[in-house]
Amino acid sequence: MKEYVMGNGAIALGALAAGVNLVAGYPGTPSSEIIETVSKYPHEGVHLEWSVNEKAALEVAAAAAYSGARALVTMKQMGLNVASDPLMSAAYVGVKGGLVIVSADDPGPISSQTEQDTRRFADFCRIPVFDPSSPEEAYEMIQDAFEYSEKYSTPVLFRPTTRVCHAYASINVPEKFSPKEYEGFIKDSGRWVIFPRLSYINHGKIEKRNIETGKDFSSYRFNTVEGGETKKAVVTSGVSYAYVKECLKNRNDVKIIKISTAFPFPEDFVLDSLEGVEKALCVEELSPYIEEQILKTAGRHGLDIEVLGKLDGTVPHNGENSVELSAKILNEFLGENKKAEQSDISDSPALPARPPVLCAGCPHRASFYAVKQAMKGRKAFFCGDIGCYTLGNAMPLDMVDTCLCMGAGITMAQGLNHTNDGVCFAFAGDSTFFASGMTGVVNAVYNEADIVLCVLDNSTTAMTGHQPHPGTGRNMAGNFVEKVDIAKVLEGMGVKKILTVNPLNLEESVNAVKECADEKGVKAIIFKSPCIAIAKPSGRCAVDAQKCVNCKKCISETGCPALVAGGGKVTIDRNLCTGCGLCAQVCPVGAIGGEERE
Amino acid sequence: MNKDILICGTGGQGTVLASKITAAAAMREGSRVHSAETIGMAQRGGSVTSHIRIGDEAFSPLIPCGNADVLLAFEPGEAVRNLKYLKKNGVAVVNTAAVRPVTESLNETGYDGSEQVEYLKRKHDCVFVSSDEVCAPFGSTKFFNIIILGVAAGSGRLGISKEALLAEIEKQVPPKFAETNKKSFLAGFETGEKALK
Missing domain, CATH: 3.40.50.970 (Thiamin diphosphate (ThDP)-binding fold, Pyr/PP domains)
Structure with missing residues (x-):
């Protein structure tokens, strides 16, 4: 059946299609809808929870994966900081069933404290990371992530960004989902109990494994190269690929190299793709991760290639990318001067700012x-x-x-x-x-x-x-x-x-x-007192125009958006007011009263 | 068909439902559709946008500047804010009734949208409607999202059939509001047709 869902929904449905047995997470924009989507679709036999925080979620999921079950953990990028303690250790211990940790990054940032990059976290933990460029890809890729997690017995990170999480697309999903059948926890203290000796041994194994995984990723279906034999290439990942593609469409005179698995870096694939390329432009968000890997690869293999990106100032370090920004950078890179057909709006009148505020009655x-x-x-x-x-x-x-x-x-x-x-x-x-x-x-x-x-x-x-x-x-x-x-x-x-x-x-x-x-x-x-968005308001307030002296103390003290100044008296927006009565208690002349809602 | 439709307004005006109906109606007619919504902090009284991209040529989830065929603006200031997305020969369907920002009560700037409406008239091919006027027969501005969708469809610039939109309205609004919503849509449609003449 066809479902029109948000990227987060695609991730949820992909996990269900992969036979996930346990889903845990803590809410955080832009990741919250993943767990909510699982709850809205039939998921019999799947344990689903909002955990108390991200660390708890990951630990619950890790034990499920030790048992051979497939487990999904969801959080926003800063949640990964909270979950980093179990993640670092779980990376050493490894898993039996697939363990996929979705950490949604938020370039901009749009609703976060940091512009951190989960791909770098993957490198730090020495575990694979998947980076989808669209909801359609996210649906497929999350299923691959479970496969790779089991193939290499390691937790795997999955890193969408806000624009992928919140974009909608049609996804073909099966009529019915069946959770994976698994063995259950088998005691083996040499495997599941982390000790310095085990960490030492596994550290060596993990580094060897990552070389193998990097080679494996070199033929991964979502690491792609488009365009003909050219001297110029754009190397990109995630939603930045969509922006670059929007600008270049199906042009043949420039290569687009998309890297969906930043770590372990698919070096062979990149070397092949860069054959004959003299100038590579890296278009990615957050940190210059791919750019650094390309520089490293070029250094190791003695490639005569100029690498442009964040490190040389071609692409900004902070904020999110866009089609407009990509177009500007690509124009420069390709020596062109393409412009969008838009009217000049530099003379537009001043516009009101609309900062987010606490709701009326909050x-x-x-x-x-x-x-x-x-x-x-x-x-x-x-x-x-x-x-x-x-x-x-x-x-x-x-x-x-x-x-x-x-x-x-x-x-x-x-x-x-x-x-x-x-x-x-x-x-x-x-x-x-x-x-x-x-x-x-x-x-x-x-x-x-x-x-x-x-x-x-x-x-x-x-x-x-x-x-x-x-x-x-x-x-x-x-x-x-x-x-x-x-x-x-x-x-x-x-x-x-x-x-x-x-x-x-x-x-x-x-x-x-x-x-x-x-x-x-x-x-x-x-x-x-309950959030006004979940509790039905029982009343509303009204201003007695006879008594109001228009001192506006109610507005200047509380800033409630239901209070409206103008016309010589304060009025109350009947659609917004919940009847909380704070303004009535602030009013020095007792001009505000309450009434029942009909 | 390739068509980009940008819906903009302020939190709480019902832009998301209008976007869902538009996207679903286009799919009903066999088109490939992508869309994107503003989610998060901005919803708390802030500016909101929905980007709808119809056709196989769309890669970016957001409409590139200068690419939108239609701008559906639920508020005149928001229309100006998002005008950069509209093609030179695109059309803007704009509500002339302003939503004063909450900060207006603290620091009055006298914003009422009239200056923005004048600016839009000078700049672009626009269809204007006033939510205060068109919603009066329905007793609530709640139905404006469906009315303005009707206006855009009636003006012939949306590229989606009246039937497909009506079918999706029927499907997506709660049954007890379906009739009023369909009536609202048709009233808007008529307004749009008149604007065309």
Whole structure:
């Protein structure tokens, strides 16, 4: 049957077609839809889970692969940093069933903290990596990845980028998927227990194997060369291939060499393809990985070839590539001057900026506002974290002083506390708390930090599309499970003061913050109110035009997008307002009231 | 047939559904289709785009600048923002009703879209519709995504048949809204036909 799916959907369906037995991951743009797609298609006999974080996901999957099962792990590129501990070791130990780790890179970056390159991580771990250039290719390639993983008994990385993950295409998939039949775990401590001696032996084997895999990849079906005998070649990979192809179409006077397996580098294939080539332009995103390999190959084999790319400044190091950028670089490379047929818009009128903001009625806004009000006139530091609530940094809230990586807010607040005077706050979402916040809390209790932990509990993983987590009482298998209670977890870890408040009640929230600010030790406030995207709004607010004095305090204090200025009075957008009532509590003249939704 | 259609607007206007229906309708007529959506942070009130590429000649998931045959703009400022994608002889179907950005309430610039509409008139072959006007009979601007699709189809520039689009509307919207959506589409179609004359 034909399915029109996103690249992430193609990866999911490809894994199902490959007979995957276990799928685990942690949400992160641009990778989240892989697991969601598996859940939407029949997957009887496949264990599917949103793990608590990427490290947990990879460890769960590794054991499945030790058992001979096929396992898929999904994450975004920074998730691979979290999973790198098990990955490095698993690379030494190896696997029996196929283990494929999808780490989606995000050139731009569009919704990430870093522009890191998973291909380099593959080189670092000494394991193969696959790099699809389209959803169609991703569907085929993920199946190949399982084959190669089993052929060489090694975990394999699979690296799509945002534009492949989020592009849609038609895929031919089988009517029915059948999970692989496998043997089960067979005890063999000489194989599955990592010891220095085993690592030493396997390190040697892995390096030998990679030479073999590189030769194997030289005839891999998605390492391709197009165009005739020419002196100029473009070497490219991933979605950059699509951009180059869009520019060059089926031209015969320049070669396009596509490298879908950056590591182990298919050297024989590249040497063959570069036969007679005097000038090679490398068009790739993120790091100049292929470019470096070509330079290495040219050096080793004494090729007389000029290599252009990021290292000589021909291609920018940062940001994503595009057809436009590729066209410009190719024009220069080929000595041409082709231009797109577009109208000159340099004289266009100024356009409004549309920065992302917290939604109207978002409980995070109320939580931040309460802390801000309680700390008015006092020295305080606000350590933020990763999630929708990173948007608390925007004006007028301006409540995020630091943001580093998942879970870092809790530990950074401790560092600030040990080196600065002032009240130190840490903000963590509920999903972030479970993913990597808990160890930080133990650290704070153990090392006597004075911090106020604010858990912004909206009962979901909102930013990445509302995935369930251990606190929601639901899991990806579709079952209702025991809710892990954040307050009880904190209590168990030794936090003495734990308050739970409704952030939409401003007075109660401000009082809770004030109460915690001056106490010693670790204090926690759980701001509990569901994400407005999952809870049906019960009411909405309205401005009494008779009472409104147009001071706009509601807008300048909260920045809620439902509040509209203009026309001499503030009005409320009835479509956006959820009736959270924060503005009503801020209004100095009591002009804002609530009403029931019909 | 090779055709590139760019749909743009702001988060929450229903561009994704319009894109899905367009892509599916083109496939229904036997074309090869690729598309790409803006996903992630930008959805929270930001600018959104859907790129639809019909035909065998498309490689890049995003439409190259100067390559779009049709620009379907749900908002005049967004039309200008994405005008670079439109071919010189392409057509823009533009909603004249502006969506004021949330920052407007904090730092007023007086943006109301009128300057953008004037600019578009000078620059390109455009079909203008006002969501405020065309949506009035339906009591909600929720159906505008389907109406503007109708306008584009009626103006004869979309290259996808009315029947294929109607069939996909029927298939993709929840049954209880199917009738209203089909009516919205046909109302838009008529507006588009008039614009053609």
